[in-house]
Amino acid sequence: MAMAVPSSSESLVFTVRRGKEELVAPAKPTPREVKLLSDIDDQEGLRFQIPVIQFYRSDPSMEGKDPALIIRKAVAEALVFYYPFAGRLREGPARKLMVDCTGEGVLFVEADADVTLAQFGDALQPPFPCWEELLYDVPGSAQVLNTPLILIQVTRLKCGGFIFALRLNHTMSDAAGLVQFMNAVAEIARGAREPSVQPVWRRDLLNARVQPRITCNHREYEQVPDTKGTIIPLDDMAHRSFFFGPSEFSAIRRLLPPHQQRCSDFEILTACLWRWRTIALQPDNEEEVRIICIVNARAKFNPPLPTGYYGNAFAFPVAVTSAGKLRENPLGYAVELVRKAKADVTEEYMHSIADLMVLKGRPHFTVVRSYLVSDVTRAGFGEVDFGWGKAAYGGPAKGGVGAIPGVASFYIPFTNAKGERGLVIPICLPSEAMDRFVQELESILNNSHRVTVTSASRFISSSL
Incomplete structure (x- = not known):
């Protein structure tokens, strides 16, 4: 049986005192020009703001140094190299997006919180308490057009640690591109004169061909009507994070036949989550359900x-089946669909997507009965070091895609309190569906070990 235990940060409440937001412009004059985004960048499904958060411990060697001041100065210097971010x-015509490189700058907020890093508990994972206080939504800044492309808040903690939170206009960069920029800021904060990886724009490499032609099957962009109201509602949502370590993966792999034992952890876990989530949401057997995998191309x-390219360079490939087939077939059926x-x-697939965007008006990927997963374990968020060492936690601040709740989950690298390395995965579902999801998870894992569940911050971890 699952054992309910309170999260260490379940009832954590604290006060944040913020200074007034300011624009940080490049430290030196930068080119005044207009730069086109690629036809992968400006698709509808990327026209939103994506938040990340980094927690840093105090470091005796940095005593007396102000992280907000150091990072603010480093941002200004990094923007000399990444000047499009300051635009x-x-x-334009046909909904084409472009960066007006005005040099106006990015939004920056410095703040102080009456809380220590230790009060957040050992298990730092989304959803974070008082998230809205750690990255202030500056009024008028969240629109995609004609607003700052990056918002940063550095919040000093009572213990000498700090929190670095950032919100990015997703049309500008994917996770790899964002981490590249963050590392540039971090290197300069540690004393470098310029980034070790020079930024490369070259968005033309992912533009549509001169004669656009859709050569691949792109079911991820099918326009599917939501005839049964299956887009998840905003109200009564439960947010939980689930830990999968060696024992969890071992338990899941035992469900597969020998010829699928070599499948990757990503493929197996994605198949499981898709199946469990479908069972939890209870769609009719004949309804189509979809899994969308983010693939770095x-x-x-x-x-x-080229090394240094910091635009969006990934695809949304999709697998489609009926809810009945997904529920009734063994797990291996879903694994093969994901694989x-x-x-x-492929390269041709990416060119075909760019052509589709131009020919079909830059559509959004299908969200009806869809579940999207993104593996950020290799993105490097946790490695970003502003001088205080690596992040205690670094990565996505929450699940979901834009304003669409429950559609997406991130696979985030995580080490639990026992030192076991694995993944922590935020899940967002209606409350009743979340209960069924947990029951389905327990039915698989309870054969091997007990599962613990918390509320509020909602964390599941194995008690091995």
Whole structure:
């Protein structure tokens, strides 16, 4: 049986005192020009703001140094190299997005909180208490067009640690591109004169061809009517994070036949979550359900995209089946669907997407009865070091895609209190569906070990 235990940060409440937001412009003059985004960048499904958060412990060697002051100065210097981030997005004919490199700058907020890092508990994972206080939504800043492309808040903690939170206009960069910029800021904060990886714009490499032609099957962009109201409602949502370590993966793998034992952890876990989530939401058997896997396509090109490219360079390949088939077939059925979807992504596939965007008006990927997963374990958020060492936690601040709740989950690297390395995965579902999801998870894992569940911060971890 699952054992309910309170989270260490379940009832954590604290006060944040913020200074007035300011614009941080490049430290030196930068080119005044207009730069087109790629036809992968400006699709509808990326026209939103994505938040990340980094927690840093105090460091005796940095005593007396102000992280907000150091990071603010480093941002200004990094923007000399990444000057498009200091501009503003404009929309041209056929909904084409471009950066007006005005040099106006990014939004920056410094703050102080009457809380220590230890009070957040040992298990730092989304959803975070008082999140809205750690990244202030500056009024008028959240629109995609004509607003700052990055918002940063540095919050000093009572213990000498601090929290770095950032919100990015997703059309500008994917996770790899964002981490590249954050590392540039971090290197300069530690004393470098310039980034070790020079930024490369080259968005033309992912533009539609001169004669656009859709050469691949892109069911991820099908326009599916929501005839049965299956887009998850905003009200009565439960947010929980789930830990999967060696024992959890071992228990899941035992469900697979020998020929699928070599499948990756990503493929197996994605198949499981898709199946459990579908069971929890209880769609009718004949309804189509979809799993969308984020696949980084940088290495799919020949030659690969240049080192330093910081635009969006990923695809949304999708697997589609009926809810009945997904529920009734063994887990291996879902695993094969996930594997095939991942394998679909090639250089030609990326060119075909860019062409589709131009020919079909830059559509949003399908969200009706869809579940999207993004593996950020290799993105490097936790490695970003502003001088206080690596982050105690670094990565997505919450699940979901834009304003659409429950559609997406991130796979975030995590080490639990026992020192076991694994993944923590935020899940957002209606409350009743979340209860069914947990029951389905327990039915698999309870054969091997007990599962603990918390509320509010909602964390599941194995008690091995």
